[in-house]
Amino acid sequence: MPGLFVAQGLVEVEVYVNDKTTPVFPPYRARGQHAFAEDVRDRVARRLCNNGSEADTRRLYLAGGGLEHDFAVHFARALASLERIVHGLNDSTYHGVSGGAFFFVAGRKTGRETTA
Secondary structure (H helix, E strand, O other), X not given: OHHHHHHOOEEEEEEEEEOOEEEEOOOOXXXXXXXXHHHHHHHHHOOOEOXXXXXXXXXXXXXOOXXXXXXXXXXXXXXXXXXXXXXXXXXXXXXXXXXXXEEEEEEEEOOOOOOO
């Protein structure tokens, strides 16, 4: 992404990382842990994969070059992974981390100098 910004003529390109994570471990009492547990239970109940419906997930999968005849297996595998997490939450054996590496890329167009 930073290279794309530079290729478009932006200057002072900077990248920031969001390192916010939530450790998840029994008894899941912290606010973030509780929110994680409720979210994953909701996604399983509604059959959402990465917060998208099966239809939305299929559309994105196919748009990314996936093959229709492979989709059902991959979607089922993703749901089964979430179901294992719910099972672990229910019997207080799940340990993990919620969150991920997210980046914010910023740059400034040339010729748009600011004055103090």
